[in-house]
Amino acid sequence: MKKTIRWTLLALLGALVFIQFLQISKTNPAADPAQDYLATANPPEAVTSLLKQACYDCHSNLTRYPWYSYVQPAGWFLKKHIDEGREHLNFSVWTTYPAKRANHKLEECFEVVETKEMPLKTYPLMHPEAKLDDAQREELISWFKSEYARVETGSREQGAGNGEEED
Numbered sequence: 001m002k003k004t005i006r007w008t009l010l011a012l013l014g015a016l017v018f019i020q021f022l023q024i025s026k027t028n029p030a031a032d033p034a035q036d037y038l039a040t041a042n043p044p045e046a047v048t049s050l051l052k053q054a055c056y057d058c059h060s061n062l063t064r065y066p067w068y069s070y071v072q073p074a075g076w077f078l079k080k081h082i083d084e085g086r087e088h089l090n091f092s093v094w095t096t097y098p099a100k101r102a103n104h105k106l107e108e109c110f111e112v113v114e115t116k117e118m119p120l121k122t123y124p125l126m127h128p129e130a131k132l133d134d135a136q137r138e139e140l141i142s143w144f145k146s147e148y149a150r151v152e153t154g155s156r157e158q159g160a161g162n163g164e165e166e167d
């Protein structure tokens, strides 16, 4: 009996050591500032830092990989969140979204911050700077709401003008 336990533990330990060799890829896809949300929408400084702190690791190509991304299986879960996060919303390719899709994303952004779905619950455990208090949530919500309203009322198109001045 004792022997079985010892061998089981040893096998588990072996497996744990073995999976450390199965590292996730930590190479970010290229991030073109010309397509980036923050670079093009130019929100106030407070909003910019909140998005960088609380969203950009999963929703951009500028992911910072923490030490535990080197420890399996934690790295695998992290990779899954990053892949899925980028798939749903990638601030690094923001300008490639068709207008309608981009506006829908703005709407989703204030909704998920309002309902506290985002950032994902587990994320602030390892990233205390992403733990948003009510004031910070409100900051993000009002920014995204105003951007959403601005696009909805078509002021973006009007703002572009016709490029010609008549005298």
Ligand code: HEC
Pocket: 051, 054, 055, 056, 057, 058, 059, 080, 081, 082, 084, 085, 088, 089, 105, 108, 109, 112, 113, 118, 119, 120, 123
């Ligand atoms: C730890 C990774 C992680 C962080 C940090 C994170 N997200 Fe997400 N986000 C995800 C994943 C994974 C999904 C897709 C699955 C889901 O909806 O749970 C997602 C989905 C979304 C969606 C799309 C919802 C939908 O219905 O398609 C929006 C919008 C979003 N996140 C906004 C944000 C914002 C804004 C922040 C920062 C305040 C943020 N996320 C922080 C991982 C993250």
